[in-house]
Amino acid sequence: MYRREDVNVGKLLQRLPKPVREKVLSPSFLDECWAIFAKYDTLKAEKLEGVRLWKALLEALPEATRQAILSNQYGWSLQQDSVCAFTNCGRDGYPGVSYVKFPEYVKFTLALLLHKYSVTARVLNCKMALKPQELDDSKRKTKVVASLGPASWSEEMIVKMIAAGTDIFRLNCSHRRGGDFERVYPLIRKHSRIMGRRCEVLGDLQGPKFRVGEVEGGTNAHIDLKLGDTLEFGICKDEQDLIKPGRITMKPTIEQLALIKAAKPGINLLIEDGLMTVTVLEKKSETELVVQVKQGGKLKARKGVNVPEVEIDCAALTTKDIEDAEYLLQLDPPIEYICVSFAQKAQDLQELIDIMDRLEVPLDKRPKICPKIEKPQALTNIDGIIEKSEALMVARGDLGVELELERLPFAQKLLIAKAKKAGLFVINATQVVESMIKCPVPTRAEVGDVQNAIFEGADAVMLS
Numbered sequence: 358m359y360r361r362e363d364v365n366v367g368k369l370l371q372r373l374p375k376p377v378r379e380k381v382l383s384p385s386f387l388d389e390c391w392a393i394f395a396k397y398d399t400l401k402a403e404k405l406e407g408v409r410l411w412k413a414l415l416e417a418l419p420e421a422t423r424q425a426i427l428s429n430q431y432g433w434s435l436q437q438d439s440v441c442a443f444t445n446c447g448r449d450g451y452p453g454v455s456y457v458k459f460p461e462y463v464k465f466t467l468a469l470l471l472h473k474y475s476v477t478a479r480v481l482n483c484k485m486a487l488k489p490q491e492l493d494d495s496k497r498k499t500k501v502v503a504s505l506g507p508a509s510w511s512e513e514m515i516v517k518m519i520a521a522g523t524d525i526f527r528l529n530c531s532h533r534r535g536g537d538f539e540r541v542y543p544l545i546r547k548h549s550r551i552m553g554r555r556c557e558v559l560g561d562l563q564g565p566k567f568r569v570g571e572v573e574g575g576t577n578a579h580i581d582l583k584l585g586d587t588l589e590f591g592i593c594k595d596e597q598d599l600i601k602p603g604r605i606t607m608k609p610t611i612e613q614l615a616l617i618k619a620a621k622p623g624i625n626l627l628i629e630d631g632l633m634t635v636t637v638l639e640k641k642s643e644t645e646l647v648v649q650v651k652q653g654g655k656l657k658a659r660k661g662v663n664v665p666e667v668e669i670d671c672a673a674l675t676t677k678d679i680e681d682a683e684y685l686l687q688l689d690p691p692i693e694y695i696c697v698s699f700a701q702k703a704q705d706l707q708e709l710i711d712i713m714d715r716l717e718v719p720l721d722k723r724p725k726i727c728p729k730i731e732k733p734q735a736l737t738n739i740d741g742i743i744e745k746s747e748a749l750m751v752a753r754g755d756l757g758v759e760l761e762l763e764r765l766p767f768a769q770k771l772l773i774a775k776a777k778k779a780g781l782f783v784i785n786a787t788q789v790v791e792s793m794i795k796c797p798v799p800t801r802a803e804v805g806d807v808q809n810a811i812f813e814g815a816d817a818v819m820l821s
Contacts, residue, residue: 361442361465369468377419381464390460393417398456400721406453407725408747411436411780417463422470427778434814436777437498438473439466499811500524502559502784502819506532510541516548525557525694525817530681542688557693559727560685562678562709564698565612565671567662569628573599582633582653590626590635591645592617600656605635605648607662615671616664618643627663628656631758665759668734673697673705674712682712691722694748694782699755700728703741710745725782730772731755739775749776750819753787770813777814785810786819 370378380386397405397413405413415423426435440452443465454462491497503523505515518526526545528538542558549556570593572578580602582588589604592614598606607613620626626635626648633656635648674682674697685692697709706726713723727748728735732755735742743749751772757765769785776783789807790799799807807818 408780500817559694629660748782
């Protein structure tokens with residue numbers, strides 16, 4: 358991590374081209390910076406952070422520098438380097454810049470560019486691979502997001518996770534029942550305060566789920582799907598209409614009715630993360646399909662269904678999501694992030710904004726909206742999604758299933774680049790060091806995966 362004292366601002370600014378140098382060092386530059394700051398300080402807090410700070414910085418920088426940054430000439434790590442180094446905030450701090458300090462911050466960023474990317478200060482060299490491991494955890498810029506669930510949300514484990522370096526706790530609303538969140542949330546705030554660590558909280562809405570129903574014969578029953586078999590695929594007609602040889606059923610939820618309605622001949626339905634695939638041959642009605650097995654396997658109850666080729670016309674927030682969002686938005690102190698799962702377009706995020714408006718949540722207490730990019734349709738509509746977001750999660754699980762694995766690395770790079778260009782906080786998620794569930798050290802490939810995500814500009818990596 359770069360340190361503020363390493364950057365000789367006065368000396369480095371002298372290297373700027375004369376017209377730019379004279380403008381930046383003139384008294385009028387201060388007034389220009391403060392006017393730009395006021396434009397983006399919509400909360401009148403006299404402090405900017407996150408997306409607003411990034412947009413204000415870009416507008417205040419000289420045109421040539423701004424264009425070089427937006428064309429990714431300097432790499433997206435600039436956003437982290439400049440604000441973290443200027444504020445001397447490690448992962449325990451909260452990098453924001455005040456009204457008074459903003460012109461100084463703009464000049465510092467210019468100087469940092471000259472320092473970091475000069476001939477004598479290359480970003481990568483052989484010595485970096487051989488330097489001693491940095492053991493001071495507070496200097497780490499990239500945050501660690503840790504998921505909490507029934508196996509990890511005891512008070513004892515929360516304390517251990519904070520001590521181990523957790524920066525953001527993810528509360529998965531799929532597990533919200535029986536007062537568990539009401540017990541866990543105060544524990545996170547209590548122990549982060551006692552331990553003197555800043556730990557943020559991310560509420561993850563479940564989103565619309567598509568699953569096959571129950572299998573005839575009980576809990577452990579299954580049916581064999583064989584390559585080339587033709588069978589029915591439809592909505593349950595009654596409680597006795599279970600999965601059996603020749604027929605797959607789904608429960609009649611609003612979302613699953615919309616799925617069958619949107620299906621058309623030729624599309625693929627992926628079951629259990631793509632382990633099994635059926636292709637639609639015929640649409641008999643709005644609730645019944647005829648499908649053919651393209652990839653077989655043993656089908657058990659309640660396995661997930663993905664439909665990569667269809668934008669399903671249903672609300673992004675289910676009834677459960679709305680209830681969970683209302684709970685999360687009324688927590689005190691407020692949570693820092695709230696995720697919208699399976700976001701496909703900007704309107705999906707507007708549904709959450711409308712809930713905030715209905716509950717009259719003050720602007721300064723609203724969590725950062727973080728869409729989870731899990732469907733190919735989101736890539737098509739990504740610019741509109743980014744406009745309504747302050748963070749973004751590259752959710753590689755469902756995205757890998759629907760987009761196909763070989764396209765996933767490109768999608769990850771594209772999403773991180775676009776999000777960083779807009780100043781969003783980016784989380785890279787799914788199967789991060791997953792082998793450590795059973796092994797004491799990660800694989801070499803997993804280490805490379807995490808490091809490459811950081812090189813691409815990710816602000817955080819998530820452990821599921």
